[in-house]
Amino acid sequence: MNDTRDFSWEVVKNLGNFSEGRENYSKELNIITWNGRPPVFDLRGWRIGKDGIKHPLKGISMSKEDLIALRNLLQSIDIESMEV
Template sequence: MSQKFSYEIMEEIAVLSKNNKGWQKEINLVSWNGNPPKFDIRDWSPNHEKMGKGLTLTNEEMDTLKLFLSTFE
């Protein structure tokens, strides 16, 4: 049984990398199933028709990650 879900990319923030098939690893703000948008890091096919597995972060989680990453030189 497959579950239906919806998504809307609210803001495209950055492309981290692109592979030779045109898929891009991106950071975006995405609304899943009509919920408030979250930061989302995942691979997307051209035109955002297909997606790979990814990671979603709340604003608080993103703030913690930014703080952690700022400790690296």
């Protein structure tokens, strides 16, 4: 478990990293608990501090139902044909 100021978190399971732009930063999908609450799916960036500990950055936590809805939405979009 990790504590930072007013909150704590524990990564229960890492489901995968999908962006590792720099050696001290990654974007991950995890199952995580925040402040001892029930686990949720969590999509966010992480920074490895000078102390060697991963620190959470901005992200989003969601229920299993929300993650399924997001997966279905992404599958319905023709991302290859989009210009961004």
